[in-house]
Amino acid sequence: MDKIKALGFSIVRREDTASIEAEAYGVKPSEIRLNRVAIGSDHTGFYIKGVLSKMLMEKSYGVIDVGTYDETSCDYPDFALSVAQNVMEKKADFGVLIDATGIPSAIVANKLPGIRAATCYNELSARSAREHNNANIIAVGARALGEEAIKSILEAFILAAFSGGRHQRRLDKISAIEEKFMKMELKSKT
Numbered sequence: 001m002d003k004i005k006a007l008g009f010s011i012v013r014r015e016d017t018a019s020i021e022a023e024a025y026g027v028k029p030s031e032i033r034l035n036r037v038a039i040g041s042d043h044t045g046f047y048i049k050g051v052l053s054k055m056l057m058e059k060s061y062g063v064i065d066v067g068t069y070d071e072t073s074c075d076y077p078d079f080a081l082s083v084a085q086n087v088m089e090k091k092a093d094f095g096v097l098i099d100a101t102g103i104p105s106a107i108v109a110n111k112l113p114g115i116r117a118a119t120c121y122n123e124l125s126a127r128s129a130r131e132h133n134n135a136n137i138i139a140v141g142a143r144a145l146g147e148e149a150i151k152s153i154l155e156a157f158i159l160a161a162f163s164g165g166r167h168q169r170r171l172d173k174i175s176a177i178e179e180k181f182m183k184m185e186l187k188s189k190t
Contacts, residue, residue, distance in 0.1 A: 038086035038095040040066040040079035042105075045098025045142040047071075048150055052096055055151055059158075064092050080108035080139075084115045087136050095137035096154065102139035109137050113178060121145065123156035130160035132167045 037056050041049040046068055053063050066082035068074045076099045083095040083105075095117070097105035102119040109117035117137035118129035121144065129135035138157045140150050162168075 036062040036064060036092045038064040038066060038083040038092035039098075040083040040095075040105075041068060041098035041142070042076040042079060042100075043068055043071045043073050044100045045140075048098050048140075048142045048147060049096075051147055051151065052098070052154055055154070056096075076105050077108045080105035081112075083137060084109035084112045084117070088112050088114055093136075094157075097137060097139040098142050098150075099139070100143040101141035102144065103141070106137070106139040109139070113182060116174075120153050120157065122149075123153055126153045126157040127160040130157055131163045132170075134162040134167070134171055 039049055039053055039056070049065070049068075053065060056063050064086055066086065067079055080097050080099075083092075083097055086092040087095045095109070097109060097117065099105045102121075106117040106119045109115050115137060116129075116133055116135045117139055118125070118133060118135040119139045119141070120126040120129055121141070126138060129138065135157075138154060140153060142150070145153070
């Protein structure tokens, strides 16, 4: 430890880094609770996935990269499912999906219980997805949006927090619908 200090370095815990970053954006450190991020893309979103992964790691998030790992043509359902499973199983606190428009990956992710994936196209939609709908996955379009816009949208999503209140009542209704139809599907298979 003394050698580290002698070299002019100081040790900062990961939690402290997140707090400093949060305060820079006017967010109370106690409101930051996202640590692990599952991220996935198809071939169209491969480049942006790398950009966003780097951004998240620079902000001290643990990144679970589920692929794709190159620009070879592949199928978005595979990666959307993997991200959604990581979130559903609580291996990740939230997920990021990138394809051409963000729409098809969100459709896939929303098939899993407890997943609330939102296709976001600006900062307002990203904040609203978190504040009003408690979205746990954000989906963006690599062909629909530019790199800087996508980074800004993800930043807005990360910094927003669920506001509860009347939104919780609505979220409870969504959960009841999900549960009802899951039970109906189970009955039809027996």
